[in-house]
Amino acid sequence: MSPEIIRLLWQSCLETFYMVTVSSLVSFALGMPLGVLLTITGKGHIKENPKVNQGVGAVINAIRSTPFIILMVAIVPFTRWVVGSSIGTTAAIVPLTVSATPFVARIVESSLKEVPHGVVEAALSMGSTPLEVIYKVLLPEALSGIILGLTLTVVSLIGYSAMAGVIGGGGLGDLAIRYGYQRFEEKVMIATVVILIFIVQLVQSSGDFLSRKTDKSRL
């Protein structure tokens, strides 16, 4: 492989890293509160509220059922409004975040729902406020599951980021398509796939490790 290709690979790695990191962090930050909201407004929970629950749920389902490639194009005006441009690596972060946030919300919701109701009830019986129930009971009790879910989100984002080439996002996936597929440079193709596999493995095993570390229910 020529030094030029190596340089391109390295640059693509950085682009992928940038897109995935920022969109992961932002979607965690937005998706977590949504997941909490979905949980506590659910039936029989501490702030049961069917209207809010179904409203938020409907929006989330709508986004989740839109294929990423369509979503990316459909929200171009929004992307331009947020980052000032609709093409480029930074611009790709917006659709990635928009599609990952509902995913995170659902994953957090399902982890929080795993917390036995009796535990919440015990906290309430001790005079906990709803906020205390969330921060001191629900989130810590569900942490291990949430970590696994977030790991899954990151892995999916790595996959989706490959489609960012459509709007000039760059990254490893884009490189593989441009060089490997369109110019028949097999080596580039193989190199990007190997790097992607390596990154996904690394993310997954770190996630598994952290999840195991925080799971105190099986010691």
Next chain:
Amino acid sequence: MIKIDNLTKTYTSKEGDIQALKGVSLYVGRGRIFGVIGQSGAGKSTLIRCINMLERPTSGTVTVDGKDMGALTGKELLRARQEISMIFQHFNLLASRTVFDNVAYPLEIQGLKKSAITERVLPLLELVGLHERARYYPSQLSGGQKQRVGIARALASRPKVLLCDEATSALDPQTTKSILALLKDINKKFDLTIVLITHEMIVIKEICDKVAVIENGRIVEEGGVLEVFTNPRTQTAREFIGTVISQHLPPFLSEIGLSPVPVDSGKLLVRLSFIGASAGQPILAGAIRAYNVDISIIYGNIDSIKDTPFGTLIAEVSGKSDDINSALAYFGRQNLRVEVLGYVP
């Protein structure tokens, strides 16, 4: 300490309304251990959860330590709950926290400083016998140990009332006894009022002062434990008592077929129940001497509730019919409860 007045609770659902409580009134004095016993679905959990407003009653009032629980505002209710602790059948500990941190939880939410928390938690762990397990997680403990953590956690906020929702139902008999002993101990030590619900009569017999029998959302019988045990008025109460003390005739007796009218043999089968002091006195010997009857004991058992012995004897009394009647009257005067079972054919 706790006054429950005409409490009702109706659950509404698509499938229709369920009246879980149909007008329950109870009074629990300070420092008492009050038991509520009932079959599954009788409304026990609903009742106890209405005391701290985990469940909002449909109508009626609950007063705890002079406070009308239903009328408290949000903040007041949270404060009131800190004085009413609760323990649960499935312990409901925080799996992500150590034993120490579980007991510390109620103090954390009260805003106590770290040092103050440690000062309170350690003696509590000592009290429940788990000071060496402070750094363990709940998943590393046995059921009995988990309930001890639950009890320590419940005591941390120095409550006036402890509510126990089937606190021993998930434990084996041996562990149940030790947890009950612990509850009795803290009841004395802290002058703690305890309300416990259960479907196990052994729990009532072991530690309660008073008992109420709940059936289908209503209290059908209530009284001192000894009183209810020795003189149950409802079939439900009798069945529960039957689970710890056999009320039935031994099989061999029911097989021979007793006659309700005197027969030639002149042998009368009676059940004598005795409570307290009379249990220790030689009443039978007295009757034999004074009334010229023969008495042979067929079957008997003796038990004690809160240090008061009580028991039942099934005895065969034979002799002249007048003598037998005098003997039975004599038993009555000695505070034995006499129940004529029939004549032996």
